[in-house]
Amino acid sequence: MAQVNAILTDAPKGGVRYGKIDIRDEEGANAKLEPVYTGICGTDRGIVSGSLQFAYNPQGYSSLVLGHESVCKVIDIGENPYHIRPGDYVVPVVRRPGDCVNCLAGRQDNCSDGNKHEAGITGMHGFMREYFYDHSDYLVKVKDPSILDVAVLTEPTKNVMKAFEVFSVVSKRAIFHNRHSTLTDKRAFVIGTGSEAFLYALMCREYGFETVILNRHPIDERKLSLADAAGIEFHDYSKDFDQVTQGGIDLLIDTSGHPETIFRFMRKMNYNGVLILFGTNGKAPGAPLDGSDIDYIVERNITIAGSVDAAQVHYYQALEYIRKWRYVYGKAFASMITGVYSPEETDIFSRKPAEEIKSVIKW
Amino acid sequence: MAQVNAILTDAPKGGVRYGKIDIRDEEGANAKLEPVYTGICGTDRGIVSGSLQFAYNPQGYSSLVLGHESVCKVIDIGENPYHIRPGDYVVPVVRRPGDCVNCLAGRQDNCSDGNKHEAGITGMHGFMREYFYDHSDYLVKVKDPSILDVAVLTEPTKNVMKAFEVFSVVSKRAIFHNRHSTLTDKRAFVIGTGSEAFLYALMCREYGFETVILNRHPIDERKLSLADAAGIEFHDYSKDFDQVTQGGIDLLIDTSGHPETIFRFMRKMNYNGVLILFGTNGKAPGAPLDGSDIDYIVERNITIAGSVDAAQVHYYQALEYIRKWRYVYGKAFASMITGVYSPEETDIFSRKPAEEIKSVIKW
């Protein structure tokens, strides 16, 4: 049992405070870690506002340490096959396996029965604390420490890697590419302009898609610069919906969770199109689909795939793409970190800065 | 140019009559065929009622010969690599390729641009005429003539084969099977109790699923017998929706095209579940999906796939399964043909007999 300072909530009731908590020794842990940066996302804010009913405290605790996006320094670690040593930087895996067939294969992101835990969200303390203990089996090493300033983006980026794995699998049901085997004339639309949206759009570019990010209002200069650097187009679809959707959509990725918006763009999808549902917004109002919409999905062989979380392999992939983007796009990429806060500044959990891409806490 | 008796409509206006039409010589045809049986489905009735706006007459014609489900006798045929000879029975392929990358690979069912034609539906005369000419490249031989009485089911069955191909591809995004590699405890639900629904359910059984067919009213003895023979359960979900959906749904197949019904069952899907949309009903009223529904699809890694038509390879597969089912289930399977009509009895296009599974025309 040890007492540490941590950013705490009481799930699913909500609230947030920076204070002390007594944490029991973590079974089977062979590494001591200190967070360097932890990131804040909509899930954290949802837990704090008390609107995510699936969140819950760890068994035997009356509060939950927040935080699932992090990059940590290794203070101490036992022998391990991952070549991780004290002084290295690592990203801990958020979701921990249960005992279903997917979990046993290291694919707790595809858990078959829901019996898994997520750090900082469902029944397991998160990473927003002075230090914590974990097992090296769940630590992903940051091979190139020169990307430390952006490595906290690994967690949101790993979701993108998994979603593209899903895309790769489901798009094989037909020939998705053009007659030169490429995607140069295929159009990927990403709904949203937050950090996940940008990370998705960057990956669309890696696949060679013509890539568009979308919002119903203009975006600021910083976002436009990053889009420019990567050859991503931005459209304010409140103005030019018909024009921007001319030519149709081959890959549609939603980060909004907003049915009406999703369906509006879905009705512009091309034959064999793939729609990845990633964003969630449990309170979003309903929007109807009618017989002609079902008909559209059927006649065009359209695939719609929900995608949540990611496997450990996707953390490794995420780190490699972050590494590339950090080198190739330089400051334009690093500028995705739009605000750095101290652990005490807990008001960042209840307000979203206007130009936020990613707000992080420096420990 | 030759004058033949045919069942005619004027697409997309509708109407139906058995009468004479002058047909131009068909380019590139090397086979003369006479239909033995042609089947009637919802698409035919939709065209006749004038409710399918995508239907159209062949270029230069003011009417359209109906009919896409058929088994035909070969009257005359040129040399061909398919070992088809005069006197053989064949099923002609419905959809003919355009020049997109999928069509060029023989996958016009996955046509990328919509530039294909469908016999009896879109811009190409169908098979409900005394005789017609076609090319051997689009004829699938019935190897075992002892199944002639049910071979007209090849066309609807080939859709099932394609949909299961889609299922096989998209379900690979996670481990779909149980920890013994089988589907014995996985549950497939098929919405509908028409011919397509039964063919889907029979195929679910081949995969080893616990299989349920669903309607909102009881079904007659003949249908129950076929279900029994194949180990398929029937449920009248207007009565026991909660009970029947307990345990969840792993594979949900819709043949109704009715959004409200589809969504009701979709909300009972298990993790990694797959929903195949096959049925279409352009006039079905809208039903809403809200934020929590999107959330459900995301968190559970659910995949929804529209599936239309099928490739030539699926006709071959369909014939092999029909062959198996004809031998193994015997009369229970043959009784899927619930009514045999003459070409003159065109009223069958505007009424659906109460106990119909499949109505056919004998030529």
Next chain:
Amino acid sequence: MAQVNAILTDAPKGGVRYGKIDIRDEEGANAKLEPVYTGICGTDRGIVSGSLQFAYNPQGYSSLVLGHESVCKVIDIGENPYHIRPGDYVVPVVRRPGDCVNCLAGRQDNCSDGNKHEAGITGMHGFMREYFYDHSDYLVKVKDPSILDVAVLTEPTKNVMKAFEVFSVVSKRAIFHNRHSTLTDKRAFVIGTGSEAFLYALMCREYGFETVILNRHPIDERKLSLADAAGIEFHDYSKDFDQVTQGGIDLLIDTSGHPETIFRFMRKMNYNGVLILFGTNGKAPGAPLDGSDIDYIVERNITIAGSVDAAQVHYYQALEYIRKWRYVYGKAFASMITGVYSPEETDIFSRKPAEEIKSVIKW
């Protein structure tokens, strides 16, 4: 501990006798089974002759009960989710999982580390005994008892199902089918004319291949009749190698384990061809491959895949295909059982009848 009569060997030394053995209670078993038929294959004969060094007795035993091919009657069984009841017939699974990632997913056929057991072969008693106990999790029910006379073919057939799964996966690296999406002009060659060869050839026909089985000597009438019934060609390649291989080979399946023969046919494979290695013959002499052979494999994008054993799902598939073949091919298929012996006639383990396809023991 119970004493039963069994067919025994001392692995890997060899020998065979029908006699008594004391068997310890089998942990976790909830079913009592009596074999109806058990099949004999090359592996059994190899163990008896002492030439299979990987075979070994179960821990704590000085002998091994033989037998991995079987169909059994259920004498007694606990409650189970497989709807298996006393009086039913079942096929027990041969290979039992270790704890590698493939075994945990029910794919012990793809065991990653070799820590599995095989009934009657490696460290686990086989099925050739008056009765035995097993767990329902490893029993596959014979749904249709009318195929009891051929259900003992399930075990060899399940290997075919797995090999075709492998083919389906690896052949996706290019478009394998023709421009009509079918395999009607693709050529499958199966080396060998034993039971496995015939079962492979029957499955090639299900896929639509032009199918050839091959041996270096003529085969008898019974085999020719079965080949005929299924549209399989036989060639004595000692006579017409050049002629029969004209046109090339798209899918080559070996059941001989004989390198020289395999390579001879491999050099005739078409672009994107797939070679399945299934047969094993540890004593077969070496045959060389030179630089031009490697070149051929590279330039033609050829894939060679070893395939051993099968998963539980393949037992289910095997039973369904056996069911179809039993109904459709009737006696021609049933005649694959070429000899029925009593347990006492153990000389059948040391001699192979001239016209043998499958010899079985009736219990």
Next chain:
Amino acid sequence: MAQVNAILTDAPKGGVRYGKIDIRDEEGANAKLEPVYTGICGTDRGIVSGSLQFAYNPQGYSSLVLGHESVCKVIDIGENPYHIRPGDYVVPVVRRPGDCVNCLAGRQDNCSDGNKHEAGITGMHGFMREYFYDHSDYLVKVKDPSILDVAVLTEPTKNVMKAFEVFSVVSKRAIFHNRHSTLTDKRAFVIGTGSEAFLYALMCREYGFETVILNRHPIDERKLSLADAAGIEFHDYSKDFDQVTQGGIDLLIDTSGHPETIFRFMRKMNYNGVLILFGTNGKAPGAPLDGSDIDYIVERNITIAGSVDAAQVHYYQALEYIRKWRYVYGKAFASMITGVYSPEETDIFSRKPAEEIKSVIKW
């Protein structure tokens, strides 16, 4: 018809000279290109030495312009959907499609019948000439001109991309990864230490493999530095074969085309291992495989896949990885270009500098 200076051979007789050739106008070309760098590989040297019998002059020519590895400057270009403009740099595609089903889908690398052409090799003039005309459909744009010094590596790298596509497909036949979904403890061995070997090894690292490159002699400092930078181990297997192969091999990639060496390492492959055959050496002597080798491949579910050339999509992928490697590994990567020659220095086609990784010609 225009006369240009070019590096010429007379295929398949061989020889090399820098001189003038009259080239007919190229049909359908809409772009004029000047090479900046062209690379030299074993194929070029094989053609020059007259040892590649499959090489041939274009129809109507008595000589062949050499060169398939290149990066070119666009002098003039018509309107095109690829955003290529005069002044841009591009890599032209080597292999041009025939009319088989794979070629029609843009996969001439998987050509089903051999009816394709390769620039500088089989029936089509190569890129080693002052300027040439081509169609924009076969030009891949270098988006980031800051990698111009290494962009000539695109052509050899695209082969690596295709081989990994093959690996991705065939390795799906079992669970290839460990129980954490990663490859951190999986071992990739690359036979050879030339440019292709290094590019393969770099890609193995991207997948997370423990990666080893192998030769039967030591390698120089420059090569060791590049290996170090990327975390690749080198082993001189003439010394420590047993030690280095302890732990087995999960992915084996051959760039040597030498059967004896390939088989020696193949016998150390782990369960579910994949062997990619890429290197060719038509004159390499034969080495035997015997029954126990076949047994090994079967029992371990090993897959062996020949892989040649690549599709246009792989050129795009290659450029993105080269871009990453150029930024991340900096000079260590750029030092793969070990020698720069003028077009007149044609002796480079008949000798291989000792420390060569890649020799290029500057135009």
